Amino acid sequence: xxxxxxxxxxAGRIRxxxxxxxxxxxxxxxxxxxxxxxxxxxxxxYTPIDVDELVGIATFLDVDVTELLTDDxxxxxx
Numbered sequence: 417x418x419x420x421x422x423x424x425x426x427a428g429r430i431r432x433x434x435x436x437x438x439x440x441x442x443x444x445x446x447x448x449x450x451x452x453x454x455x456x457x458x459x460x461x462y463t464p465i466d467v468d469e470l471v472g473i474a475t476f477l478d479v480d481v482t483e484l485l486t487d488d489x490x491x492x493x494x
Contacts, residue, residue, distance in 0.1 A: 423464040424461035448469060
């Protein structure tokens with residue numbers, strides 16, 4: 417399954433925030449209890465991120481969930 421445009425936009429925002437905070441995908445995967453390959457599929461937009469995962473990612477990054485919903489993602493939904 418490929419994620420749609422919203423999944424792609426959110427995944428890009430997560431990757432950007434990880435890089436900005438200098439945190440690794442491996443650390444995030446451990447935090448979420450996922451294998452690194454499973455997380456990779458999510459943060460590349462290949463597999464959609466579910467709401468519980470999104471909340472966990474926001475908590476790990478110490479950001480509000482809405483910060484992960486980019487303007488691009490909001491525009492697709494609107």
